[in-house]
Amino acid sequence: MKKPGTWLLHGVLMLFALIILAPVVYTFLTSLKLFRDIISGSWAFDPTWRNYEQLFMSNRNSFIDLTRNSLVVGGLTLAVVIAVAALGAYSLSRFRWRRAISGLVMAWLLFVNMLPPIIFVGPFYLIARTLDIYDTPLAIVMAHSILNLPLAFWMLHSFFADVPVELEEAAAIDGCSRLQTFLRIVLPIARPGIAATAVLVFVFSWKEFLFALTLSSTPAAMTIPVGIAGFAQEYNIRYGEMAAAAFFATIPALILVFIAQKHIVKGMTLGALKG
Amino acid sequence: MMATSAVDMTRQQRWRLSTFLDANFQYWALAPILIFLAVLTLYPVGQLLRMSVSDMAFVKGKLEWTYVGLDHFQTLRNDPVVPDALKNTLLFVVVVVCVEAVLGLLLAILVSRARRFAWFYRSVYMIPLLIPPIAIGTIWRLMYDYNYGIINQVLFELGLTGPLWTANPDLALVSVMIVDVWHWTSFLFLIMLAGVESLPYELSEAARVDGANEVQVYRHIFFPLLRPTIIVALMLRTILAFKVFDQIFLLTGGGPGTSSEVISLYIYKVYFVQTRLGYGALLALLTAVIMSVFVVFYQWLNNYVNRQR
């Protein structure tokens, strides 16, 4: 029974992997084509690296700079959001709060998340100019934090709710402070959830366009999606360069996701913890 | 974090401070997020509420506000686009969230059962989420193109005549949904995977010993445990689906006609392109109300299933 089942399992998983990868492969092939080959409608083409040269050699936005900025923005956003959301979500999910207060916080987070991002553009621009952080990665981190806090908070809230209360009580009896209990007991158990949340926060920051655009002004703070948007011009789309940029931009994020994904596997089991 | 800033305190003071902090842990743990929300959301949301009952215009470089009360509701009543946009939005949200939830959960369960290559599937299934939406929209539009797109090229090789995709008003929204499922299944997959991976497998083994089969284990043990995660995932995904923007903007622009017009795209046009800030603000708030109905429904569903058990 085991053998055919395993084969079937991998067959299905592989099929989905192929479906997901097909457009990615197409993007890569497009990135090796000249415009005239992209629109030719035929299979044959001469591969060229010219689109990649445009990304790195042109005297305009260097994608090296943009990648650095994207990593800084994504990393800082991740750190801020996870720290702030985890503390808050733990507090609300584990301590006694009046329903009115906890309900208001949870609902307000959702409500903010429901509004179209475009309405925050003007206010955030003014806030960034006032705080004198306009055109720095910090301004973008500020916007990305508020955009991702609702998602992170709600996800972590649900994952913390799954952590058995008995473990925390045991830790308290052992003399752990509440912060220690949170850091040493709750976080490790909720690791898959935290890793998944962290991946989402980073990824959403990595590909966010609107605020990265409006809160940056020069390559000093510009991120990859802004650079990519430059290839969608008024009446002409530079498909080849855009495909190259999209393909290239996926690689650093994929490496990070690859590192993170192993934390999404089984957390510590109940038995292991007691010891 | 407190220890370093309190180096020169006496032991006594330190002890008292930490006791104080510990006793009030729940308050200071919640403080950062409250500060974030207060500083960054109160002003924009207040502004939005005020806009929804005002008209704004630039006069000699200064923005002037006029209170108009409920006038924008009148505009809404006469707006021929909103009914189409709402209908498309609801159809879009329900279809993509359902399809993605089923696929996401299925893939999460399958991946969690795959011993070998699990790292490969976990990574690959995340890829669509990593690509900037502007590139996703552009590349898929290229793939859909009737004259030189790869999809119809492949169909042609298989001896089929490809459809018009985004140029066919009956297929435009479907075309957008296909891209959305490709793009966003990853999101639900990831959250569900984290949920599935946290499941206590000891329980399932105990159940199997008692003679339960695989389906029963999932249905009676795992699914109830996963339910809170699934509900939150569906809720977050529903909100995101309501806000779908880049991919429709780039793939169809809402057309042909209004066949793929959705409310988020229309709000962008009204609020931003046409600078009808007041009416746009009202549409944004109304959309949030509609989303709230979904959220309340999910919470009700959660409680209902809870009570049934």
Add this chain to the structure above:
Amino acid sequence: MSRSNPKLTRRHLLKGAAAATGALLASAPGVSFAQKASTINFLRHRAQVEPITILINDSPWFPGFEVLVNNYVDATGNDVNLNVTPFAGMLEKSRNAVQGNESEFDILNLNEQWYMQFYAGGLVKPIKEIKPDFELDPNVIEYDSSTRWDPNVRYSTPDGEIYGLPINGNIQLFFYRRDLFEAEGVAVPTTWDEVEAAAQVFHDPPQMHGFTIRSKPPNWEYQAYLESYGTSVIRLDVETGEWSVGLTAPEALEATNVWLNLGRNYGPANYADMGQAENLALMASGRLAMAHMVGAAAPNFDNEDQSVVVGNVGADVVPGGPAGRATMSGIWVMGIPHNLPEARQVAALTFLEWALSKEAQLDYALAGAIPVRQDVYEELAGDEKLGWWMKAMGDSTPYIKAQPRLAETPQIVEVVDRRMSQAIIDELSPEEALQEAAEEIQAILEGGGYNVTPLE
């Protein structure tokens, strides 16, 4: 931007005044200037005005603009900093800039679709308020008063004050496959009827299509059909100050039918979803005989990397109807934000005046941009490389028509786009589409407080 541009960077060292540096840093925080010191050019020029920052979109004509700026920097010693932004972000950034206490940009590049909002709201400064004796060189094309704004009628009229100066003279051209036309001995069409006759000769889908219309979104090119039949979306009677909606006129129906017929019968099967990019691609891949599209596409057809029809495309004025020929203006103007200190406004205008001079525009055009001077078009009409379309651009000048230019334009355009798109897919008949559009536009004008003639 200037960081990555060696010429501009060197220039930054020339400025002696610390105040100037301070102003520049304040205007564009986050960029460090003058990092690589070099004094070679120290004696050549000295900046006469404050450094400026220009908001400009990344586009096919950007390299030309870059040359223009470099030439200016070399010729005057004044500093220019370019803020290169994706097209998708231009409006956001322009709006933000004019709302702060002090604009971060000294010059905004504003598109045909939105500059009237900046004029109407007083968000850009009238040029005469910066320089009272300013005169626009008659050789600079005004694109049916795109430069002007008359607050009394709230419209761009020849009597209005100058608020913006054109920088990119984009209009529509008629492109055709010269090689095919010559081989078949077909004359270049000058009317829509002749376009149809020629399309019948060449139409052989899917290898070759006779003609395409743009349908995603349709309004810009569609308006040229209306004009060629003697009507328009809206029209102002300057005598009475009264507006009227022109879509219920019988001419509008004729124009719409011609447009639909050409698009449906001689275009590709996905005619309902053809954007500029798709039309351009169809022409560049050799599957289109004729196209009515943005003139700025011309250099793409001559680019070996992008096109398989290099040297085989011809250009002419857009064909016409009973009321003659028409091409719609789709230009960019540069405006100077209202929220700037006087010295920065003067510096910005100094650049713009220089940029509109004939010599500057010649180099600008040769470097791949679209000039805005008639004498430059005439001079380049004989150019070996660019002449084929520069001549058509120059010839088109008398036929340039304005789109609606009200603060409400984006709303009006949205109606035209939506209703005409519904007509293309046969969701509405042409009559219904026009009637619905007319009623909606009528309501928009009335809601805006304009004096409007009632619909027939």
